[in-house]
Amino acid sequence: MSDSIKTAVILTNLGTPDKPEASAVKRYLREFLSDSRVVEGKGLRRIAWLAVLNFIILNLRPRKVAKLYRSIWEDDSPMRKILNEQVTELQLLLQQNYETAPCVFAGMTYGSPSLKERLESLAGHGYQRVLIIPMYPQYSATTTAPIYDQVARFQLGRREVLDIRIVKSFYNHPAYINSLAQSIRLFRQSAQPAEKLMLSYHGIPKEYADKGDPYPQQCHQTSVLVAKALGLSENEWVTTFQSRFGPAQWLQPYTDKTLESLAQKQVKAVDVVCPAFTADCLETLEEIAEENKEVFHKAGGESYQYIPAVNSSPAFIAALMTLVQEQSADWLKLDNQADEKNNAV
Numbered sequence: 001m002s003d004s005i006k007t008a009v010i011l012t013n014l015g016t017p018d019k020p021e022a023s024a025v026k027r028y029l030r031e032f033l034s035d036s037r038v039v040e041g042k043g044l045r046r047i048a049w050l051a052v053l054n055f056i057i058l059n060l061r062p063r064k065v066a067k068l069y070r071s072i073w074e075d076d077s078p079m080r081k082i083l084n085e086q087v088t089e090l091q092l093l094l095q096q097n098y099e100t101a102p103c104v105f106a107g108m109t110y111g112s113p114s115l116k117e118r119l120e121s122l123a124g125h126g127y128q129r130v131l132i133i134p135m136y137p138q139y140s141a142t143t144t145a146p147i148y149d150q151v152a153r154f155q156l157g158r159r160e161v162l163d164i165r166i167v168k169s170f171y172n173h174p175a176y177i178n179s180l181a182q183s184i185r186l187f188r189q190s191a192q193p194a195e196k197l198m199l200s201y202h203g204i205p206k207e208y209a210d211k212g213d214p215y216p217q218q219c220h221q222t223s224v225l226v227a228k229a230l231g232l233s234e235n236e237w238v239t240t241f242q243s244r245f246g247p248a249q250w251l252q253p254y255t256d257k258t259l260e261s262l263a264q265k266q267v268k269a270v271d272v273v274c275p276a277f278t279a280d281c282l283e284t285l286e287e288i289a290e291e292n293k294e295v296f297h298k299a300g301g302e303s304y305q306y307i308p309a310v311n312s313s314p315a316f317i318a319a320l321m322t323l324v325q326e327q328s329a330d331w332l333k334l335d336n337q338a339d340e341k342n343n344a345v
């Protein structure tokens, strides 16, 4: 890195409540679900959604969802805990490889630690260059684009803007595919591999995809590449979409319906992995590892195993460093000694 220019990397994830309590969940859901990137609609549609959100959803959902959070909470929300671990591990790896490593921070789109406050604080501390890595391998207007929006709002009106780069997606990056394949391989080495590998992605409303959100295509591409890396034949894996919200149609095939139909077709064992999540969270630890396990068993399935997210596995942290290297090569100066050391191993 050039001597006098302070550079930071921010790992950015969606966000999560501060506590597993109804009031904290309400605050989080209000911020998240008020974003018109997440629930689209203009004019009357927007007014109707805000009425439903404020008068119905925010009165009924927080208590139910807080209970789900309590079932997975450790000393913090798993997403925030894992994001902090990813920050620590990436910082260590960068320090081993660079004379002057950039500083790595965490930032959430909704809730804390907030991306907006992180950017303000970095600017206040004289950082001029920032690489933001959204922790979503597949781009979606519902998740990645809000990060671009926050950066645009941050820059607006600044006399000297910060030099900010954002990694748009990494759904097909060989280092990410390798980290995912490795995590599946390691899991299947220590457990009996199931006859079917299910790759379950968070869904989005079908309407958004029909209007051009590239998310589903990127999910399918990730699946194809992972299956190829694992040497799976076509009938050994399936791509599905989870986490439906509201009455509209979402991306299909749905995870729960597919589990039921697999069990009905006498598939007795499935392994499930969630490649849209780089950190375990409510959607993986509760919805996939618990709720959907019950769905499969109730439908007659016998063995259901959830394969954890890539989290802070060495291969995923190495993938993050590769992204840093590629996206900010001109900002960084490789530590020749560390480089020689790595080559000698």
Ligand SMILES: C=CC1=C(C)c2cc3[nH]c(cc4nc(cc5[nH]c(cc1n2)c(C)c5CCC(=O)O)C(CCC(=O)O)=C4C)c(C)c3C=C
Binding pocket: 014, 015, 016, 017, 033, 038, 039, 061, 065, 077, 079, 136, 140, 142, 143, 202, 203, 204, 205, 215, 243, 245, 276, 277, 280, 281, 282, 283
């Ligand atoms: C209402 C619309 C929603 C869209 C569109 C959506 C897209 C989307 N979300 C993720 C990743 C995560 N979502 C998580 C929780 C979550 N998601 C929604 C709704 C939408 N998501 C809600 C209401 C919630 C909260 C829980 C609930 O009330 O059911 C999480 C987990 C957060 C945690 O604290 O652990 C993640 C991660 C992606 C990747 C995505 C589109 C591609």
Ligand SMILES: [Fe+2]
Binding pocket: 202, 243
């Ligand atoms: Fe979501």
Ligand SMILES: [Fe+2]
Binding pocket: 243, 282, 283, 287
């Ligand atoms: Fe969910």
